[in-house]
Amino acid sequence: xxxxKDLIIRIHDGDLGAxxxxxxxxxxLVLYMISKIxxxxxDIKDVSQDVFIKVYKNLKKFNFESKxxxxxxxxxxxxxxxxxxxxxxxxxxxxxxxxxxxxxxxxEAISIKKSDSEFLQAQIDQLPVIYKTVLTLFHINxxxxxxxxxxxxxxxxxxxxxxxxxxxxxxxRLEKYLS
Amino acid sequence: MKELNDEDxxxxxxxxxxxxxxxxxxxxxxxxxxxxVKPSIPAVDLGTxxxxxxxxxxxxxxxxxxxxxxxxxxLAGIVFTLIALLIFGNNLFDGIMPLNQILNSGLFxxxxxxxxxxxxxxxxxxxxxxxxxxxxxx
Numbered sequence: 001x002x003x004x005k006d007l008i009i010r011i012h013d014g015d016l017g018a019x020x021x022x023x024x025x026x027x028x029l030v031l032y033m034i035s036k037i038x039x040x041x042x043d044i045k046d047v048s049q050d051v052f053i054k055v056y057k058n059l060k061k062f063n064f065e066s067k068x069x070x071x072x073x074x075x076x077x078x079x080x081x082x083x084x085x086x087x088x089x090x091x092x093x094x095x096x097x098x099x100x101x102x103x104x105x106x107x108e109a110i111s112i113k114k115s116d117s118e119f120l121q122a123q124i125d126q127l128p129v130i131y132k133t134v135l136t137l138f139h140i141n142x143x144x145x146x147x148x149x150x151x152x153x154x155x156x157x158x159x160x161x162x163x164x165x166x167x168x169x170x171x172x173r174l175e176k177y178l179s
Numbered sequence: 180m181k182e183l184n185d186e187d188x189x190x191x192x193x194x195x196x197x198x199x200x201x202x203x204x205x206x207x208x209x210x211x212x213x214x215x216v217k218p219s220i221p222a223v224d225l226g227t228x229x230x231x232x233x234x235x236x237x238x239x240x241x242x243x244x245x246x247x248x249x250x251x252x253x254l255a256g257i258v259f260t261l262i263a264l265l266i267f268g269n270n271l272f273d274g275i276m277p278l279n280q281i282l283n284s285g286l287f288x289x290x291x292x293x294x295x296x297x298x299x300x301x302x303x304x305x306x307x308x309x310x311x312x313x314x315x316x317x
Contacts, residue, residue: 016233020226031220041221045228052229120213139214167214168185171206178206 004068011059022068023052029069030076032140036132037080047083051076066150073141073151077133084129116174123173131166134159242300249296 010018030051034044054075062071124132130152137143137151148159183191188204191197192211 016230019233020230023226023229027223027225028220031223031225032218035218035220044221045223048223048225049229049232052225053232056229056233116209117213117216120210121216124214135214136218139211140217164186164189167189167207167210170210171185171203174206174209175202 005064008059008062008068011056019056022055026069026072027052029073029141033073033076033133033136034080036136037084037129043083047080048076051079054079067147070143070147070150073137073143073147074153077151081129116178119177120170120174123170127166127169130154131162131169134162135166138163238303241303245296245299249292 007018007022011022027048030048031044034047034051038044038047051072055072058075062068124135127135133152134148137148143151145156145159148154149156152159154162182201183199183204185203185207188199188201188207192207
């Protein structure tokens with residue numbers, strides 16, 4: 001496995017095999033993030049492809065000030081969010097997106113759910129995009145607060161508050177579901 | 180012992196420590212466990228697809244560059260001929276060869292140029308095909 005710097009030097013020299021290695025090392029990070037923002041499989045594929053093409057084009061601008069994975073995640077986040085905004089045609093929606101009230105779920109619908117796990121995954125999917133993104137970055141991609149700050153360009157306080165609120169909403173819903 | 184609030188429980192679980200045995204802690208433990216579950220992602224060979232797109236863009240750019248180079252050469256030839264005609268007048272080619280021979284030579288050179296251009300593209304596509312296969316095998 002090539003070190004990050006050697007890999008980038010080889011890509012600068014036109015080695016597409018080295019770029020393939022970079023893609024395979026970071027594709028899961030990108031796919032996990034994008035799949036939390038977008039739902040359609042074709043959109044996820046297209047946007048992921050677009051992300052790596054942007055990475056290839058802009059790799060000369062990467063200055064090693066942050067981790068390569070953080071830089072790639074930042075591109076993935078911006079690209080996916082722009083795609084999502086274009087789909088929704090309302091740029092403010094992400095910030096003002098309402099949290100769907102739990103009362104919308106009927107007792108019948110609850111009884112159909114097979115397990116706590118399925119119930120929780122459905123609830124996570126209903127959270128606003130920004131909540132899902134920070135949850136994915138923190139819990140699945142195991143990013144630190146500082147890395148999430150760099151990726152989303154949100155202040156650390158806002159990230160902490162989003163994480164706290166998202167988990168609290170999930171706890172309240174799970175509590176109602178189990179009672 | 181004072182019961183932990185939501186914030187305390189979340190902070191403890193973030194740090195990998197076990198919170199108390201209250202109902203809230205148990206709920207948060209389930210949530211933290213569920214949040215770590217990796218989402219199902221589409222099975223894609225992103226590497227191959229991205230490299231194919233990059234390769235296509237590179238080929239297109241190289242074809243445009245080649246075309247521009249040929250256009251510049253052709254234009255330079257025309258400009259050179261016009262300047263020569265301006266300097267030496269209409270009798271420029273009289274001493275060298277008859278007009279029909281000049282036309283024949285010109286057409287021959289054009290045909291050779293086109294042949295070279297197509298041969299170059301063909302060799303390039305074979306080369307790319309072979310290298311893509313090698314990359315895929317690697």
